[in-house]
Amino acid sequence: MSIQNKLIIHQKLLDWFKRNHRKLIFRETKNPYHIWVSEVMLQQTRVNAMLVSYEKFIKKFPDISSLANSNLETVLAYWKGLGYYSRAENLYKGARYVMENLEGEIPKDLEKILQIPGIGKYTASAILSISYNLPVAVLDGNVKRVLSRLFLFQGDIKKASSEKYLQNLANEFLNPENAGDHNQALMELGALICIPKPNCVSCPISAFCLACSQDLQNQIPISKxxxxxxxxxxxxxxxxxxxxVLLTLDNERRFFKKIYALPFWIEGKNLSKDYLYKEKIFSLLEVPPKPIAVLPNKHSITHHDIEVLVYKSRLEKLNFLKLENTKWIPVSELEFEFPSSLAKKILKSLNSSQNLFFQ
Ligand code: SF4
Known part of the structure; x- marks a missing residue:
């Protein structure tokens, strides 16, 4: 691509971004901590699904020190509904690191910022470019899609070598004077126009897009x-x-390793050992578990399609045994203490008439 074309595309992207970007609360700030939180939340969650949690989280922890001075249990409770709780734990560790080692300031330096626990290349680039306008190119899924099409990259984007190639491409294509807006423009174009089924007629850079010029926009990016x-x-x-109701915490189980949850066991065909691990609590039950509810819809965690059943049993003696990593909580607080969207679904299911026949 000629330098002249590159400059024209840069300008078109900036103009388009200025006129069309969504007014998202976390895009209206240059606060590096707020950008950090939003980028971590967005790593595995869609914008619409994270907005409410983001606002609640920032209200509770408005700055790094309030997060660092809290405790992990409260932080996880405010991560409710977002899943992938290791992200919240890393964010908390990162905040403590910044307070203890960096005088509460997020550094304006790629090498130093990458030393903060939980901050990887992508989050670091987003913070440095959006907050401080430093010339660092971001490469998320949306940017990969836009660049692959714009430059007709035909490798498998899931491969590590492609990641490296696209990162170099993003670095070369960066608009260094307006790095923050340039990065956000590419991310926003990928979120609104250059979507999996692209809307090329509305695209501000379609005249320069190699995939579009060869009618290959629907085949690219290539992904196994x-x-x-x-x-x-x-x-x-x-x-x-x-x-x-009884909750347990057990970091050896397959899911909910970091948070208190209703105890559970997993069944399925050809499962590896870590799925079949059973918590200690099961050996203490006073009566065999009996099914009382089944959730009407399948639940999803990463690549798992999950059918959810609820069983009841008795374990009154636990009050006298005082086992570690267990707690009794009022039923009304289940959604707060077991911060997963499943808690709400389970309560709803237990209250619904369709499950009464199990009781
Ligand atoms: S022209 Fe189409 S494929 Fe090319 S960048 Fe724009 S939306 Fe994406």
Missing amino acids: KEKEKLFIRLNFLWIEWNGE
Whole structure:
């Protein structure tokens, strides 16, 4: 691409971005901490699904020190609904690191910022370019799609070598004077126009797009088939006593390693050992678990398609055993103490008439 064309595309992207970008609360700020939080939330969650959680999180933890001075349990509770709780744990560790080692300031330096726990290349680039307008190119899924089409890159974008190639391309294509807006323009174009089924007629840079010129925009980017879905059954255990329900914390189980959850076991075909691991609590049950509810819709966690059942059992003696990493909580607080969207679904299902026949 000639330098002249590159400059024209840069300008077209900036003009388009200025007129068309969504007024998202986390895009209206240059606060590096707020950008950090939003980028971490966006890593595995769609914009619409994270907005409410983002606002609540920032209200509770408006700056790095408030996050660092909190405790992990509260931080995880405010991550409710977003899933992938290791992101929240890393964010918390990162905030503590910044307070303890960097005097509470996020550095304006790529090498230093990458030393903060939980901040990888993508998040670092987003913070440095958007907050400080430093010339660092971001490369997320949307940017990869736009660049692959614009430059007709025909490698498999899932490969590590392609990642490297596209990162170099993004670096070369960067608009160094307006790095923050340039990066955001590419991300926004990929989110609104250059979507999987692209809307090329509305694209500000279609005249320069190599994929579009060869009518290959629907074939690019090339990506090998996603990992196959694994069907499993997640059986939760509902143990209620005196209006309270039992939660456990166990970092050896397959899901919810970081948060308190209803105890569960997993069933399915050809599962590896880590799926079949059973929590200690199961060996203590006073009566065999009996099914009381089944969730009407399948649930999804990464590449798992999950059927969810709820069983009940009894474990009153646990009050006297005082096992570590267990707690009784009022049923009304389940959604807060077990911060997963499943908690709400389970409560709804337990209250619905369709499950009464199990009782
Ligand atoms: S012309 Fe189409 S394929 Fe090319 S960048 Fe624009 S939206 Fe994407």
